[in-house]
Amino acid sequence: MTSKHIVVIGAGYAGLSAATRAGRGGARVTLVAPESRLLHRIRLHETAAGREVPRPTIAHVLRGRPVTHLQARVTELDLAGRKVFTDTGETLAYDTLVYALGSRTSWQDVPGAAEHAYSAERAAELSRRIQDAPVPGTVAVVGGGATGIELAAELAEAHPDWQVRIVAAGAVGGHFSERGRAHVRKVLDGLGVTLHEHTAVTAVTADRLETAAGPVPADLVVWAASLEVHPLAAEAGLAVTANGQAVVDDHLRSVSHPDVHVVGDAAAVVLPGIGRLRMACATAQPMGSYVGRLLAGRTTGPFKYRYATQCLSLGRREALVQLIHADDSMRQGIITGPLGRLTKALIVNAVPLSLR
Ligand SMILES: Cc1cc2nc3c(=O)[nH]c(=O)nc-3n(C[C@H](O)[C@H](O)[C@H](O)COP(=O)(O)OP(=O)(O)OC[C@H]3O[C@@H](n4cnc5c(N)ncnc54)[C@H](O)[C@@H]3O)c2cc1C
Structure with a gap:
């Protein structure tokens, strides 16, 4: 165990994937997020339709890993002083911060x-x-x-x-x-x-x-x-794009604050031959996983990513698995019917397992 303290804020697909892997490097890791169970945003349409969606507890995802979950909401960041302030009154000092506050629905200023x-x-x-x-x-x-x-x-x-x-x-x-x-x-x-x-x-x-x-x-x-990112990155003074996503380098480090890594929907990741990555679980999880491994000393190279499919559930009986090129452009190939439905279900069910 080193004396280094890594603080991960946000327990979505990106934050959890980063925390579980960073914990393997011997550093002390604290995960800050208000919920006790995975939000599991990719199944919220099922919840809306009244279906019971299994959501693992954060404690279950973190089991056996040296990661402490502080159930709290981050209210402020002091990037110069390397401090995280929470709504429960705790102040956490960090050596490295992983920012993974994700996104939320944007009302686009439409009245009402x-x-x-x-x-x-x-x-x-x-x-x-x-x-x-x-x-x-x-x-x-x-x-x-x-x-x-x-x-x-x-x-x-x-x-x-x-x-x-x-x-x-x-x-x-x-x-x-x-x-x-x-x-x-x-x-x-x-x-x-x-x-x-x-x-x-x-x-x-x-x-x-x-x-x-x-x-x-x-x-x-x-x-x-439409979606918008959490305003805290911009408020704290991280370099951000016009839509508030943090600008990062090829190791997903903030270009203005190299002791801050940004992952998931909160990050504006631009890759050669692909351009800006889409806000998606499909990109958030690999980003979190990469930064966790980087901080644990298990990888040193730059972040790499290739798209493979876009999957859409269309109720419980149908789905669309759209084949895409590595740069997210469309192929004509699609998988539908029972095979499409099964493929989508397998992917969705594999997501909680991929967080560790
Ligand atoms: C209905 C629906 C279906 C979707 N389907 C798909 C799909 O099929 N495939 C796909 O790739 N993507 C899909 N998405 C998009 C996907 O859910 C998001 O891109 C993904 O959740 C982003 O992950 P993230 O980890 O960056 O952030 P999030 O999942 O948004 O998690 C953010 C985390 O930050 C925490 N947080 C927020 N504010 C604070 C604070 N102040 N302090 C501490 N913690 C805080 C939250 O509680 C949460 O833990 C879907 C989205 C929706 C809404």
Whole structure:
């Protein structure tokens, strides 16, 4: 055991993967995060639809590793003095900080969105609201990307008596290959989901969305149009991009503070031949794992990454596994039906295991 103290803030896919591996190097490691169980964001659409999602405790993920979990929220960072302040009154001094505070739903300054819409983070509340509704109604999911599609498909399948709509500024699933997009549309159509494409939402009220094409009635609104990173990186003085992600070097070290590593959605990672990595579990976990191994002295080279697939669940019976090139561009190949469903389920179930 060395006297070095590594503090990891955030216990998502990136933070946990970093903490469990960093602990193998002999340093003292403290993980700071408010929750006692893995948030497991990639299954929040299932939670929204009322399904019981197994979420391991943080203690279970950390078992047998010399990592202390401080259940608290970070309120402030003193990067010059190497200190982390928490809402429970503790102040932690660190030699190395791993910043992994992730991202959250962005309301994009749309009037009424924060007041009237649910985000994926409030999935359990949304599920109760649907179950407690006296009569079935209309739920509008705003956003036609992967998160919006997964939410809409899951809600439509679990609640066939509700009318589910997707309202999207562009084309629904527009970033997939032609075949991938066609499959998504076919499944959504089979589930009775109505698409309002190229329809930007300008305001949200208690019973409708205002759009450039006119009002869209909605008893419930789910906002899945955009993500934003935690503001603490910028507030603390780390070098950040225009969207607040920390600028890092090829070892995922902050370019302004080399004693701070940044991983997951919080980091703006630009790789040769790929460009800026997407905010995703698929990129967050490998980043955390790499920094953990780096800090434990198990690797010295730069961070490397290659994309392989994009997987989308479309309810419990269908899925899309979209094959992609190493740089995230689309191949035409897709896997659907039972094999697609099985592949997606295997990947999702493997994620908690990959955190150690
Ligand atoms: C419904 C849904 C489905 C998704 N599906 C997929 C998918 O299929 N594939 C994929 O690759 N990606 C998917 N994503 C995206 C993926 O979930 C995120 O990109 C991923 O969670 C980022 O991981 P992270 O570790 O960087 O941060 P997060 O998972 O956001 O974790 C952040 C951590 O920081 C903690 N934290 C926040 N604030 C503080 C604070 N002040 N102090 C201390 N701790 C704090 C949080 O509690 C949490 O522990 C999906 C997202 C959603 C919402």
